[in-house]
Amino acid sequence: FFFFFLMIRRPPRSTLFPYTTLFRSHVCPACGDSFIQMMGFGTQQVEQRLHRLFTEAVIFRADRDTMHGKSSFQKLHDRMLAGEINILVGTQMIARGHHFPGVSLVGVIDADSSLKFPDFRSAERTFSLILQAAGRAGRGETPGRVLIQTYLPENKIFDFLKSGNFADFAKDELNFREKAGYPPFAHLISLERKGENEDEVQETAEKLAKSLQAATEKCVGIVGPFKAGIYRLKGRYRRVLLLRGDSRPAVRRVFSKGALPILRNVTRNDPVQI
Numbered sequence: 001f002f003f004f005f006l007m008i009r010r011p012p013r014s015t016l017f018p019y020t021t022l023f024r025s026h027v028c029p030a031c032g033d034s035f036i037q038m039m040g041f042g043t044q045q046v047e048q049r050l051h052r053l054f055t056e057a058v059i060f061r062a063d064r065d066t067m068h069g070k071s072s073f074q075k076l077h078d079r080m081l082a083g084e085i086n087i088l089v090g091t092q093m094i095a096r097g098h099h100f101p102g103v104s105l106v107g108v109i110d111a112d113s114s115l116k117f118p119d120f121r122s123a124e125r126t127f128s129l130i131l132q133a134a135g136r137a138g139r140g141e142t143p144g145r146v147l148i149q150t151y152l153p154e155n156k157i158f159d160f161l162k163s164g165n166f167a168d169f170a171k172d173e174l175n176f177r178e179k180a181g182y183p184p185f186a187h188l189i190s191l192e193r194k195g196e197n198e199d200e201v202q203e204t205a206e207k208l209a210k211s212l213q214a215a216t217e218k219c220v221g222i223v224g225p226f227k228a229g230i231y232r233l234k235g236r237y238r239r240v241l242l243l244r245g246d247s248r249p250a251v252r253r254v255f256s257k258g259a260l261p262i263l264r265n266v267t268r269n270d271p272v273q274i
Contacts, residue, residue, distance in 0.1 A: 046109065047089050054087065062090035095133035106137040108148045115150075115157065118229045120182040123157055127169055130161055181244060187251045189243040191259060192228065198237045205239040208262055212243065215258030220245035 047061045060066075062076060079085050080100045088094060088103075114126045130148065138144020150158065160169035178185045193205040205225035212222050221244050228238035245251040 043089055043091060050087055050089065057086035058084060059087045059089065060085045062088060062094050064091075067093065092129060095129060095136065098136060099139060100136060101139050102142065103137050103139065104142045104144055106133055106144070106146045108133055108146070111148050111150045112152055115152065115155065118226075120177065120180070123173055123176075127157055127161065127166075131164065131166075134161070186244055186246055187248040189251055189255050191241040191243075192238055193225070193241075194233075194236045194238040196236055201237045201239055205241065208259060209241055211262055212241065212254060212258035215254050217245075217250050217254055219247050220250050220254045 043061050043063045044065075047059060050057070050059050060076065060079070067073060067076070076085075076088075077098065077100075080088065080098075080102070083102060088100075108130055111126065111130060114129065115122055117125075119125075134146040136144075137146055148158065148161070152158075156172060157169065160166075160172070174184075177183065182188070191208065193201050193208065195201045195204075202225070209222060209225055216222060223242040223244060225239040225241050228240050231238060243251050243254055245254075
Protein backbone atom coordinates (compact mmCIF):
# COMPACT_ATOMS: atom_id res chain seq x y z
CA PHE A 1 0.00 0.00 0.00
CA PHE A 2 1.12 3.53 -0.64
CA PHE A 3 0.30 7.08 0.19
CA PHE A 4 0.83 9.70 -2.46
CA PHE A 5 2.08 13.02 -1.21
CA LEU A 6 2.11 16.40 -2.89
CA MET A 7 4.50 19.02 -1.60
CA ILE A 8 3.81 22.37 -3.20
CA ARG A 9 6.05 25.39 -2.92
CA ARG A 10 4.78 28.91 -3.33
CA PRO A 11 3.54 28.89 -6.96
CA PRO A 12 4.66 31.32 -9.68
CA ARG A 13 2.53 34.47 -9.71
CA SER A 14 1.24 33.69 -13.19
CA THR A 15 0.02 30.25 -12.16
CA LEU A 16 -3.31 29.66 -10.45
CA PHE A 17 -3.31 26.55 -8.26
CA PRO A 18 -6.92 25.36 -7.84
CA TYR A 19 -6.13 23.07 -4.90
CA THR A 20 -9.69 21.88 -4.49
CA THR A 21 -9.78 20.35 -7.98
CA LEU A 22 -7.07 17.95 -6.92
CA PHE A 23 -8.86 16.49 -3.97
CA ARG A 24 -12.58 16.85 -4.45
CA SER A 25 -15.03 16.62 -7.30
CA HIS A 26 -18.80 16.11 -7.13
CA VAL A 27 -19.58 15.16 -10.69
CA CYS A 28 -17.82 13.47 -13.57
CA PRO A 29 -16.50 16.17 -15.97
CA ALA A 30 -17.17 13.87 -18.93
CA CYS A 31 -20.72 12.56 -18.39
CA GLY A 32 -22.05 14.60 -15.46
CA ASP A 33 -22.75 11.54 -13.31
CA SER A 34 -22.58 12.24 -9.56
CA PHE A 35 -21.27 8.74 -8.75
CA ILE A 36 -17.48 8.84 -8.83
CA GLN A 37 -15.31 5.92 -7.81
CA MET A 38 -11.54 5.88 -7.86
CA MET A 39 -10.27 2.63 -9.35
CA GLY A 40 -6.63 2.84 -8.34
CA PHE A 41 -3.80 5.12 -9.41
CA GLY A 42 -0.08 5.60 -8.97
CA THR A 43 2.40 8.40 -8.66
CA GLN A 44 2.91 8.50 -12.42
CA GLN A 45 -0.81 9.07 -13.06
CA VAL A 46 -0.90 11.74 -10.34
CA GLU A 47 2.07 13.42 -12.00
CA GLN A 48 0.35 13.35 -15.41
CA ARG A 49 -2.81 14.86 -13.92
CA LEU A 50 -0.80 17.64 -12.31
CA HIS A 51 0.94 18.47 -15.59
CA ARG A 52 -2.46 18.98 -17.19
CA LEU A 53 -3.67 21.19 -14.32
CA PHE A 54 -0.53 23.24 -13.71
CA THR A 55 1.13 23.76 -17.08
CA GLU A 56 3.66 26.31 -15.85
CA ALA A 57 4.81 24.44 -12.75
CA VAL A 58 7.99 22.38 -12.48
CA ILE A 59 6.86 18.96 -11.22
CA PHE A 60 9.10 16.16 -9.99
CA ARG A 61 8.08 12.60 -9.13
CA ALA A 62 10.02 10.75 -6.41
CA ASP A 63 9.40 7.00 -6.26
CA ARG A 64 11.24 3.72 -6.88
CA ASP A 65 11.32 4.36 -10.61
CA THR A 66 13.00 7.76 -10.37
CA MET A 67 15.13 7.55 -7.21
CA HIS A 68 18.23 5.36 -7.16
CA GLY A 69 20.74 5.60 -4.33
CA LYS A 70 21.67 8.35 -1.89
CA SER A 71 22.92 10.69 -4.59
CA SER A 72 19.46 10.98 -6.16
CA PHE A 73 17.99 12.02 -2.80
CA GLN A 74 20.72 14.59 -2.34
CA LYS A 75 20.06 16.04 -5.79
CA LEU A 76 16.34 16.19 -5.04
CA HIS A 77 17.00 17.90 -1.72
CA ASP A 78 19.32 20.46 -3.36
CA ARG A 79 16.78 21.24 -6.09
CA MET A 80 14.00 21.72 -3.54
CA LEU A 81 16.14 24.06 -1.45
CA ALA A 82 17.12 26.01 -4.56
CA GLY A 83 13.46 26.49 -5.47
CA GLU A 84 13.80 24.65 -8.78
CA ILE A 85 10.77 22.39 -8.09
CA ASN A 86 7.24 23.72 -7.61
CA ILE A 87 5.44 20.42 -6.94
CA LEU A 88 6.96 17.25 -5.56
CA VAL A 89 4.94 14.04 -5.94
CA GLY A 90 5.99 10.90 -4.12
CA THR A 91 5.29 7.98 -1.86
CA GLN A 92 6.18 7.55 1.79
CA MET A 93 9.87 8.11 1.08
CA ILE A 94 9.38 11.90 0.87
CA ALA A 95 7.25 12.18 4.00
CA ARG A 96 9.87 11.52 6.64
CA GLY A 97 12.79 13.54 7.86
CA HIS A 98 13.16 15.99 4.97
CA HIS A 99 13.43 19.70 5.67
CA PHE A 100 12.01 21.79 2.82
CA PRO A 101 11.48 25.34 4.16
CA GLY A 102 9.64 26.53 1.04
CA VAL A 103 6.81 23.99 1.11
CA SER A 104 3.47 25.70 1.69
CA LEU A 105 1.05 22.83 1.02
CA VAL A 106 1.11 19.08 1.68
CA GLY A 107 -1.58 16.88 0.19
CA VAL A 108 -2.20 13.29 1.27
CA ILE A 109 -4.06 11.38 -1.44
CA ASP A 110 -6.10 8.30 -0.51
CA ALA A 111 -5.32 8.20 3.21
CA ASP A 112 -7.85 5.38 3.55
CA SER A 113 -5.59 2.91 1.72
CA SER A 114 -3.50 2.62 4.86
CA LEU A 115 -6.27 3.15 7.40
CA LYS A 116 -8.32 0.22 6.04
CA PHE A 117 -5.35 -2.12 5.77
CA PRO A 118 -6.12 -5.41 7.60
CA ASP A 119 -3.63 -4.92 10.42
CA PHE A 120 -4.33 -3.92 14.01
CA ARG A 121 -1.54 -1.32 13.71
CA SER A 122 -3.07 0.41 10.67
CA ALA A 123 -4.46 3.39 12.62
CA GLU A 124 -1.17 3.87 14.44
CA ARG A 125 0.82 3.76 11.23
CA THR A 126 -1.59 6.05 9.41
CA PHE A 127 -1.53 8.61 12.23
CA SER A 128 2.27 8.56 12.39
CA LEU A 129 2.80 8.83 8.65
CA ILE A 130 0.30 11.63 8.03
CA LEU A 131 1.58 13.58 11.04
CA GLN A 132 5.13 13.35 9.68
CA ALA A 133 4.00 14.35 6.19
CA ALA A 134 2.04 17.28 7.60
CA GLY A 135 5.18 18.45 9.34
CA ARG A 136 6.81 19.11 5.95
CA ALA A 137 4.51 22.12 5.37
CA GLY A 138 5.14 25.56 6.81
CA ARG A 139 8.68 24.94 7.99
CA GLY A 140 9.88 28.28 6.62
CA GLU A 141 8.45 31.78 6.59
CA THR A 142 5.45 30.78 4.46
CA PRO A 143 2.52 29.39 6.51
CA GLY A 144 1.66 25.78 5.71
CA ARG A 145 -1.58 23.98 4.87
CA VAL A 146 -2.35 20.27 4.84
CA LEU A 147 -5.13 18.65 2.80
CA ILE A 148 -6.12 15.02 3.37
CA GLN A 149 -8.27 13.05 0.95
CA THR A 150 -10.49 10.53 2.71
CA TYR A 151 -13.83 8.81 2.22
CA LEU A 152 -14.06 8.34 5.99
CA PRO A 153 -13.99 11.88 7.42
CA GLU A 154 -16.04 10.70 10.40
CA ASN A 155 -13.19 8.46 11.57
CA LYS A 156 -11.81 9.75 14.87
CA ILE A 157 -8.24 9.54 13.65
CA PHE A 158 -8.75 12.67 11.55
CA ASP A 159 -9.95 14.62 14.58
CA PHE A 160 -6.78 13.60 16.39
CA LEU A 161 -4.70 14.57 13.36
CA LYS A 162 -6.32 18.01 13.12
CA SER A 163 -5.53 18.70 16.76
CA GLY A 164 -2.15 16.95 16.62
CA ASN A 165 -3.01 15.35 19.95
CA PHE A 166 -1.01 12.14 20.13
CA ALA A 167 -1.84 11.49 23.79
CA ASP A 168 -5.59 11.33 23.11
CA PHE A 169 -5.04 9.20 20.01
CA ALA A 170 -2.85 6.75 21.95
CA LYS A 171 -5.44 6.52 24.75
CA ASP A 172 -8.22 5.77 22.26
CA GLU A 173 -6.11 3.25 20.35
CA LEU A 174 -5.03 1.40 23.50
CA ASN A 175 -8.64 1.19 24.62
CA PHE A 176 -9.56 -0.43 21.30
CA ARG A 177 -6.67 -2.90 21.46
CA GLU A 178 -7.50 -3.93 25.01
CA LYS A 179 -11.12 -4.67 24.07
CA ALA A 180 -10.15 -6.47 20.85
CA GLY A 181 -7.35 -8.50 22.43
CA TYR A 182 -4.37 -7.09 20.52
CA PRO A 183 -0.84 -6.18 21.71
CA PRO A 184 0.23 -4.89 24.13
CA PHE A 185 -2.63 -6.71 25.89
CA ALA A 186 -2.07 -10.00 24.06
CA HIS A 187 0.69 -11.86 22.24
CA LEU A 188 0.70 -12.66 18.53
CA ILE A 189 2.61 -14.87 16.14
CA SER A 190 1.95 -14.28 12.45
CA LEU A 191 2.56 -17.02 9.90
CA GLU A 192 2.45 -16.33 6.17
CA ARG A 193 2.22 -18.95 3.43
CA LYS A 194 3.14 -17.79 -0.06
CA GLY A 195 3.60 -19.33 -3.47
CA GLU A 196 2.91 -18.91 -7.18
CA ASN A 197 0.04 -21.42 -7.22
CA GLU A 198 -3.02 -19.99 -5.46
CA ASP A 199 -4.68 -23.37 -4.81
CA GLU A 200 -1.51 -24.86 -3.31
CA VAL A 201 -1.08 -21.86 -1.03
CA GLN A 202 -4.68 -22.21 0.19
CA GLU A 203 -4.32 -25.96 0.71
CA THR A 204 -1.08 -25.79 2.68
CA ALA A 205 -2.36 -22.86 4.76
CA GLU A 206 -5.42 -24.91 5.74
CA LYS A 207 -3.21 -27.89 6.67
CA LEU A 208 -1.13 -25.62 8.87
CA ALA A 209 -4.29 -24.26 10.50
CA LYS A 210 -5.54 -27.78 11.28
CA SER A 211 -2.20 -28.71 12.79
CA LEU A 212 -2.27 -25.62 14.99
CA GLN A 213 -5.87 -26.27 16.02
CA ALA A 214 -4.88 -29.78 17.13
CA ALA A 215 -2.10 -28.33 19.28
CA THR A 216 -3.96 -25.33 20.64
CA GLU A 217 -4.50 -24.58 24.31
CA LYS A 218 -7.39 -22.96 26.11
CA CYS A 219 -5.96 -19.45 26.20
CA VAL A 220 -4.68 -19.46 22.58
CA GLY A 221 -6.82 -18.74 19.53
CA ILE A 222 -6.16 -19.43 15.85
CA VAL A 223 -7.27 -16.81 13.32
CA GLY A 224 -7.28 -17.65 9.63
CA PRO A 225 -6.04 -18.54 7.18
CA PHE A 226 -7.09 -15.35 5.43
CA LYS A 227 -5.79 -13.36 2.49
CA ALA A 228 -2.92 -11.00 3.24
CA GLY A 229 -3.58 -7.28 2.90
CA ILE A 230 -1.62 -7.31 -0.34
CA TYR A 231 -2.78 -10.71 -1.57
CA ARG A 232 -0.47 -11.05 -4.57
CA LEU A 233 3.03 -9.65 -4.37
CA LYS A 234 5.86 -10.26 -6.85
CA GLY A 235 3.88 -13.04 -8.49
CA ARG A 236 3.15 -14.87 -5.23
CA TYR A 237 -0.18 -15.37 -3.48
CA ARG A 238 -0.13 -14.91 0.29
CA ARG A 239 -2.31 -16.25 3.12
CA VAL A 240 -1.85 -15.45 6.78
CA LEU A 241 -2.47 -17.29 10.06
CA LEU A 242 -2.42 -15.68 13.49
CA LEU A 243 -1.81 -17.25 16.88
CA ARG A 244 -3.19 -15.01 19.61
CA GLY A 245 -3.23 -15.48 23.36
CA ASP A 246 -2.82 -13.83 26.76
CA SER A 247 0.21 -15.96 27.63
CA ARG A 248 3.41 -15.69 25.62
CA PRO A 249 4.70 -19.15 26.69
CA ALA A 250 1.36 -20.72 25.70
CA VAL A 251 1.43 -19.08 22.26
CA ARG A 252 4.98 -20.31 21.73
CA ARG A 253 4.07 -23.85 22.82
CA VAL A 254 1.23 -24.02 20.31
CA PHE A 255 3.55 -22.72 17.61
CA SER A 256 6.22 -25.28 18.47
CA LYS A 257 3.78 -28.20 18.52
CA GLY A 258 1.57 -27.25 15.60
CA ALA A 259 3.78 -25.32 13.19
CA LEU A 260 7.42 -26.33 13.62
CA PRO A 261 6.96 -29.96 12.48
CA ILE A 262 5.53 -28.66 9.19
CA LEU A 263 7.98 -25.79 8.77
CA ARG A 264 11.01 -28.05 9.21
CA ASN A 265 10.03 -29.86 6.03
CA VAL A 266 9.85 -26.66 3.95
CA THR A 267 12.84 -26.19 1.65
CA ARG A 268 13.92 -23.45 -0.73
CA ASN A 269 12.62 -25.51 -3.62
CA ASP A 270 9.21 -25.96 -2.04
CA PRO A 271 6.54 -24.34 -4.27
CA VAL A 272 4.87 -22.93 -1.15
CA GLN A 273 7.07 -21.21 1.40
CA ILE A 274 6.68 -19.33 4.65
